[in-house]
Amino acid sequence: MTAIDAFDIVFFGGTGDLALRKLLPALYHQDQDGNLPAQGRIICLGRSPSDTAGYVEKAHAKAKEYLGSHYNENDWTKFASRIEYLKVDAHTEADFVALAETLNQFPGRERVFYLSTAPDFFAPIAKNLAAQGLNEGNSRVVLEKPLGHDLESSNKINDEVGEYFTEKQIYRIDHYLGKEPVLNLIALRFANTLLEPLWRREWIRDVQITVTEQVGVETRADFYDKTGALRDMVQNHLLQLLTIVAMEPPASIDADAVRDEKLKVLRALKPLSVDDVKTKVVRGQYRAGAVAGKPVIGYQDEPGVPAGSKAETFVALKAEIETWRWAGVPFFLRTGKRLSERLAQIVINFREAPTSIFGKNLGQPNRLVIELQPDESVRLYLLAKEPGNQTRLRQVYLDLDFKETFATRSPEAYERLLMDVIRGDLSLFVRRDEQQAAWRWVEPIIESWETSPEGPKTYTAGTWGPAASSALLSRDGLCWYEEA
Ligand code: NAP
Numbered sequence: 001m002t003a004i005d006a007f008d009i010v011f012f013g014g015t016g017d018l019a020l021r022k023l024l025p026a027l028y029h030q031d032q033d034g035n036l037p038a039q040g041r042i043i044c045l046g047r048s049p050s051d052t053a054g055y056v057e058k059a060h061a062k063a064k065e066y067l068g069s070h071y072n073e074n075d076w077t078k079f080a081s082r083i084e085y086l087k088v089d090a091h092t093e094a095d096f097v098a099l100a101e102t103l104n105q106f107p108g109r110e111r112v113f114y115l116s117t118a119p120d121f122f123a124p125i126a127k128n129l130a131a132q133g134l135n136e137g138n139s140r141v142v143l144e145k146p147l148g149h150d151l152e153s154s155n156k157i158n159d160e161v162g163e164y165f166t167e168k169q170i171y172r173i174d175h176y177l178g179k180e181p182v183l184n185l186i187a188l189r190f191a192n193t194l195l196e197p198l199w200r201r202e203w204i205r206d207v208q209i210t211v212t213e214q215v216g217v218e219t220r221a222d223f224y225d226k227t228g229a230l231r232d233m234v235q236n237h238l239l240q241l242l243t244i245v246a247m248e249p250p251a252s253i254d255a256d257a258v259r260d261e262k263l264k265v266l267r268a269l270k271p272l273s274v275d276d277v278k279t280k281v282v283r284g285q286y287r288a289g290a291v292a293g294k295p296v297i298g299y300q301d302e303p304g305v306p307a308g309s310k311a312e313t314f315v316a317l318k319a320e321i322e323t324w325r326w327a328g329v330p331f332f333l334r335t336g337k338r339l340s341e342r343l344a345q346i347v348i349n350f351r352e353a354p355t356s357i358f359g360k361n362l363g364q365p366n367r368l369v370i371e372l373q374p375d376e377s378v379r380l381y382l383l384a385k386e387p388g389n390q391t392r393l394r395q396v397y398l399d400l401d402f403k404e405t406f407a408t409r410s411p412e413a414y415e416r417l418l419m420d421v422i423r424g425d426l427s428l429f430v431r432r433d434e435q436q437a438a439w440r441w442v443e444p445i446i447e448s449w450e451t452s453p454e455g456p457k458t459y460t461a462g463t464w465g466p467a468a469s470s471a472l473l474s475r476d477g478l479c480w481y482e483e484a
Contacts (some may be wrong), residue, residue, distance in 0.1 A: 006039035013116035014044025055085035079394030100132035123160035130164035178413030221304030255426035266437035284314030
């Protein structure tokens with residue numbers, strides 16, 4: 001781990017939900033754990049002419065709410081002394097002069113500009129930073145999602161930011177990559193010999209990646225209706241998780257070595273034709289139902305949703321990777337809103353034994369289940385004999401429980417990723433060519449939907465999505481994890 005002496009991190013969108021709810025609490029935790037260098041400022045930006053004291057008061061109230069039992073008055077006071085507030089509008093050059101003056105008080109520091117704003121502001125921010133020479137030296141820029149609406153718009157934003165920052169300075173964040181179980185999966189795969197011989201088509205039957213929510217579109221109908229689940233979740237988070245499962249062992253843990261392998265997976269995804277989209281991709285939209293016992297309205301009745309909207313709130317699809325390791329192994333991806341559970345999970349289903357001396361219908365013998373939320377766990381399921389004088393088999397699991405084993409707090413994804421940016425480690429950030437390859441793969445789905453007279457299939461809120469989602473797997477003689 002690179003030790004650093006001093007840093008300045010600047011949050012554009014410092015008054016926004018993400019900064020107040022995730023980014024500041026993440027840095028607070030790292031400060032509390034003694035991981036932030038003593039010399040380090042957190043400069044939060046917004047457009048209103050507030051002062052630092054006013055901003056810190058607001059940040060304090062939010063942080064207290066989100067930190068819960070981890071909040072400590074003394075730790076907060078120490079942490080808050082790092083915070084400064086500045087009024088900066090993305091389009092106002094003079095505001096950047098003031099920002100430069102503040103930063104140039106300490107010219108040699110690691111400098112991070114975290115763009116936690118809508119992507120429309122990325123280009124003017126990059127340009128205005130460069131005009132003040134703030135893109136030089138140890139400067140890095142973090143780009144939040146969504147980075148564009150399709151390949152063309154994402155290329156445009158990347159080109160515009162790329163005019164002022166080199167690829168090595170650009171950190172495209174996908175917070176799923178900072179989650180502990182994902183990092184543990186990388187360690188499991190590449191630090192142990194046990195799984196590697198089995199991690200291939202001969203032994204793995206199928207892979208299921210699920211990221212579901214119970215919440216609906218909430219107050220974000222305007223954004224969500226133009227975006228939909230495919231762009232919001234599949235193009236980035238789900239495909240990124242797929243690359244971690246499927247990549248070949250990288251030559252080293254070096255950022256580009258890892259990202260080269262992830263890119264190869266994205267490029268090996270079998271392209272989908274219009275006909276494939278009809279049979280291998282399911283799009284759904286929730287109608288009224290009940291989630292966790294409470295009645296909820298349908299998507300069409302949500303405030304701000306245009307009448308007759310065809311936006312998808314659910315996607316399930318079958319992806320195939322055309323490599324020697326993975327040919328013939330389906331990767332099922334699924335995401336959606338207003339579903340039965342809030343869950344993020346990767347399930348690796350191993351093949352059944354070729355023959356059984358214990359009788360038939362023993363069920364799925366072995367699977368590796370990596371849960372990212374709501375709990376974090378890695379479990380390897382095996383069949384074992386129940387105690388007693390009869391030979392009855394039951395599924396049990398080996399639990400790689402980090403909390404039990406390591407007895408330490410499991411850091412939030414943003415903590416790890418923010419520390420990586422401050423240290424200058426790009427391994428867990430998405431390179432531009434990865435992002436392009438992911439857009440290229442999902443574009444035929446978007447085009448096919450846009451030209452189809454059919455809309456999404458409706459599903460009752462509180463279920464696991466449209467029936468077509470189960471049918472997608474049953475055509476291969478398979479079922480989703482919760483249906484087994
Ligand atoms: P938000 O609550 O709407 O905050 C938007 C921020 O942008 C505010 O701080 C606002 O500052 C600032 N802003 C607006 N116009 C500006 C301008 N002209 N110049 C400079 N700053 C300007 O949004 P958010 O939820 O924090 O999300 C920020 C970004 O992260 C979005 O791209 C979002 O898609 C992404 N994201 C958010 C989450 C999340 O959990 N919230 C998760 C993943 C990704 P003012 O105080 O001046 O209005």
